Every structure is written in C-alpha cells, then in structure tokens.
Amino acid sequence: MKLLVTGANGLLGQKLAALLLAQPAVELLATGRGPNRLAPYFPALRYRPLDVTDAAQVRQVLAEEQPDCLIHAAAMTQVDDCELNPDACWRQNVTAVEYLAAACAAQDVYLLYLSTDFIFNGEHGPLAEDAEPDPLSHYGRSKLAAERVVQATPGLRWGIARTVLVYGTLLGGGRSNLVQWVRDSLRNNQTIKVVDDQYRTPTLAEDLALGCWLLAQRQAPGIYHLSGRETLTPYQMAQQVAAYFNLDGTLLQRVDASTFSQPGRRPARTGFLIDKAARELGYAPRSFAEGIALLARQLPG
Template identity: 45%
Template structure:
C-alpha cells in the first residue's frame, strides 16, 4: 500500500483527502499543514506540522517519512489577495513548489500538484489538457509558473487542474460559492452575482477521488478534473437558492465589469474531462448530486 503525504491538509481538499484515504484504507496517510491539525478526524493517520513556505521544513519532513506520493493542495487561491500581495503569492504558489519538486526528484517521489482553470484566458472554454495557458491574473500566472517548474524539475509528476471547488467540512472556516450563496439567501440579503462568467463547479469529494486515483495509477501528465455541468455563476447561485427553497428574487445578475474586482477573471473556462475519465476512471457527480451530498453532510454535522 502506498504512503501518501498531503500538504495543506487543513484546507477543504486536504480534509476531504484525509476522510477518503482513512475511510477507504486505500493508502497510508501523512497529513501536513501549517499549525495545529484542524481536522475533527484525528485517528488512522499521522499529522505533522509543515509550513511549505519553509524550505528546511519541507526537506526535513519529506526526508524523514519518504512517502511514495506527495499531493500538494497548499496554495493561496484568493485571486485578489494574489493580485495585491504578489511576493507572498509567489512564495507559496511557486517557490514552495520548486522546493517540493526538488526533494521529490531526489527521493524518487511521485508529485501530484493542484492547479486551476485560471491558467486560461476564458476565450475558448471548455479546455483540453493540451490547450495553451494564457492567464489574465497574477494568481493564474503563479500557477502557470508552478506548472512549468514541475515540468522542468525531472521528478515524476502529475498536474491536476480544477475549477471552483465546493464542499463542507465540520471545522472549515473558509466559505465557497455554494455556502456563501446559501448563507446570504438565508439571511435575506440581496446579492449581486455575475451572469457572464461560466464554470464547471467541482465537488470536493470528486476532486479528492481524482487525486487518489492519480496516485494509485501512478499517472503522469496533466489532468483536468472538475464537475461535469457547465453553468454561469448566476445560474449556479440560482440552483443553490432553488435547492434549499430560498428566495431567488434576491439574486441580482450583474456583469463582471460592474464589480470592480482587483484582478481580472476569465469569462468562460470549463474542462473537457475525457482524459481523466478514460485514463483515471474519474466519475464526476452532477451539480445537483453534489448539492444533495452537501445537504446531507450539513444535517449530519448539525450546522
């Protein structure tokens, strides 16, 4: 059985990977993140503190445990923060990846790195894996740089690009598009939502499964892993409101140009999923199926 080390295990994807690996018994897990373990699931795996911004910590932890696979979920993904705090963005999204790739090459470790649809400009979506990146934001640029670092590193690698991940964890303080929409509408607050940006939202459980399949099959190269339903962000929020029987008249469609966001977003991304389905056996849920799962998890968690 493989030993998998996950970076950023306190995040949404990191916690879903922990639950999947421990619940399925398909691998041994070393979970790593900055600070204390925030996952309510505390047994069945080893937790080690590791800040990926610290090269010495990366080398010490990975050299000590010598996993078969590293899944790097750690990143700064807030597009506007990356636009403003560019040095921090580069440190976490690019320089840390250089250190991970170097140690993975030295120890013959399979590196699986998470990337994003924001490497594309949104002019020709949905995209296949061989489409040429052309990022519009500094965040997108940082992810393109990280991809190139990995491709040039000489290590055994796979890059998983994904889109607009949603899901829930019992201890997660981070919101996402589904939870934000649900919470806002429950409060009766009018919300402005863009109607000219198109995405294929990704259930966090699907993304975790895609990562684990990549590790198990020792797959290499780039894989596009997302949900299978294309929709505008406005349609997405409308579906969330309708699913929870909330007042969808509170949802006001607006164009991207009216939001005055710090960083530019691609208008239409989306992925062609054929390669992941064919080579990994990836089976994405529909958006409605994802909402049903999330509703059940919210009820079980009592939140």
C-alpha cells in the same frame, strides 16, 4: 502506499484525509502550516507541521518520512490577495513547488501538483489538457510557473491535476461556499448580486479528492483536467440552490463581473473537458444538483 498530503487543513486536504483514511492500503501523513485543525474530526490522522516555503524543512520531512507519493494541495488561492501580495504569492505558489519538486526527484517520490483554470485567459472554454495557457492574474501566472517547474525538474515523476471553482463544506467552519451563501442569504430575504457572465465547470471537493486518489494510485504521468461536467455561471448555480431549498429566486440579482471592483482579473469563460480523466481513470464527477444535495446534508441548519 505511503502518501503525504500538503495543505491538509484546507478544503481539498480535508476531503483527501477523509477519503484516504478509509483506504486500508494507504499510510497517510497529513501536513500543513501550523497546528493540526483536523484532530477533532480525524483522531487517527497522523499529522506533521510543514512549511513548504522552508527548503530545509521540506528536505527533512521527506527524508524522514519516505513517502511513495506526495499530493501538493497547499497554495495561496485567493486571487485578489495574490494580486495585492505578489511576493508572498510567488513564495507560496512557485518557490515552494521548486523545493518540493527537487526533494521528490531526489527521493523518487511521485509528485501530484494541483493547478487551476486560471492559467487560461477566458476566451475559450471548456478546455482540454492541450489548450494554450495565457493567465490574466498574478495568481494564474504563479500557478502556470509552478506547472513548468514540475515539468522541468530533472528526474521527477509527476502528474498535474487542474481543477475549476472547487466548492464544499469546510470542517470547523471558516470560509463559506456558494451553496451556503445563497441558501442563508435567501432564507434571510436578502437580495444578492450574482455574476452571470463568467462560465465555469464547478467541482465538488469530494470529487476532486477522488480524482487525485485515482491519479496517485496509478502514479499517472502528465496533465489531467478534473472538474464537474456542467458549464454554469454563478447565477445559474445560485438559481439551482434557490430551487433545491425552495427559496425565493427573485432575490437573486443577475449582474456582470464589471459590477465588482477586484484587483485580480478573472477569465470570462473556462471550464474543462474531462474526457481524458474519465477514459483513463474512471473519473465520474457528480452533477451540480447532486453536489447541492450532498452539501445540504453536511451544512449546519
């Protein structure tokens, strides 16, 4: 199988590269905006720059590469940036999907699109695949619009993988994650404010990558929820991190979301039911405690 991944320099893209390079039956092409930042870590990885907001470039790369499957992991995901830059958000999250979906349909490429729990309003959770979307933010609206593009593109073979609060270690540094932030702050005896009124099912990036591979292998049609199983608040997650590293949990200050002024509204309660993915794909994510242990081995210091 020849598999093309967009957004290869990002967190999920990196985990997909590590996983798929180890599959002997996979010919992997990684793509991303700008240069290959994974070269020091995966010297065998084949990479092509690809701006998914450029329709001609999308058509050219797909025509030249002829993949069997495309996993679209590239997106503008910072909720507040999307709220403040709505045109850029729409171009990257919706227009790009229009280009990719049309090119995939023209060449009979299976498209796996990555979506989010932020397409829901947060009044209920955890949620099954048939829950009614009602996004609160521009980010959520853009991701829902892209889902509908995928579903409505004539002749397209597609799957949609929705996920929740993805965490993991990014090669080469860059963006931190909750585990590292809590560990490092408490080691420095810093008091930190952590939200305790938003409920999620946090997703280890390695588990999400495996779920995507399970879908791609089967070229499974339809919508699948891929996340962890446990419904936790960020405060509860931080408590587990403090306990794992034997740090002072009293430095964690429990607050509600109104403490922070954020342009993009967050849903209060989401999280996913993953019974469909478990039953049909054999998807079996790790617990948050197991995720902390994995990150502890990966993190510097």
